[in-house]
Amino acid sequence: MKFKAALLAAALAGVAITATPSSAEEVFNAPVATRQADESGLQTAIFAGGCFWGIEAIFSHTRGVQSAVSGYHGGTQQQASYSLVSSGVTGHAEAVKVVYDPSVVRYDQLLQILFSVGADPTLLNRQGPDHGTQYRSAIVPMNAEQRAVAQAYLAQMGRSGVWDRPIVVAIENPRAFYEAEEYHQDFSLRNPTNPYIRRWDAPKVEALREEFPQLYRSTFRTG
Incomplete structure (x- = not known):
């Protein structure tokens, strides 16, 4: 599933979009909207973009990602279960939750990946066949630097002219993250022939390989 990755990467990099780059790789060395050169050590990020199976699979195949864990964010601990979250009323x-090495993959590159091959940022409370507030797209900055990058990213994406509809991605304040049930973890790795995985999530991983070859990892990072 591809969402105009090259133009989107150009929008984030802050370069003038006068022509379509031949590949996303061409803009990776361009100055990013907000400098991140001072990052050191492992960093944590939280993203929402529809069903967590596919988003976890994408980041598990991304170089520099140390772990990608499916879970629930935005509600209470008492309601952090799949049966309740699926109702769409828990918040x-x-x-x-992604733990990554910023010396290998930057936060802005994770955002590029998320909205290039993982989730359509113009869809409100839905992705693919899934509908409800539990499938909303959201960025959860864990510090001021991530928030600045996320704000610049969304603003530039909105100005880019790449999308025919408004960007509806929310920036949410960090709350407790609750890991999902064990059977949800590494779901695409454990269930490669599952019809949902084959139809909706395997194409996202393939798009990652094609659009971001320098950040794609063939092995699946578990945990």
């Missing part, structure tokens, strides 16, 4: 979103 939780299906989300993925």
Whole structure:
């Protein structure tokens, strides 16, 4: 599933979009909207973009990601269960907590990946066949630097002219993240022939390989 990755990457990089780059790789060395050169050590990010199976699979195949864990963000601990979250009334979103090495993959690159191959940022409370507030797209900045990057990213994406509809991605304040049930973890790795995985999530991983070859990892990072 591809969402105009090259133009989207150009929008984030802050470069003038006068022509379509031949590949996303061409803009990776361009200056990013907000400098992140001072990052050191492992960092944590939380993203929501529809069903967490596919988002976890994408980041598990991304170089520099140390772990990608499916879970729930936005509601209470008492309501952090799949049966309740699926009702759409808990305030939780299906989300993925990503621990990454910023010396290998930057936060803005994770955002590029998320909205290039993972989730359509113009869809409100739905992705693919899934509908409800639990499937909303959201960025959860864990610090001021991530928030600045996320704000610049969304603003530039909105100005880019790449999308025919408004960007509806929310920036949410961090709350407790609750890991999903064990059977949800590494779901695409454990269930490669599952019809949902084959139809909706395997194409996202393939798009990651094609659009971001320098950040794609063939092995699946578990945990």
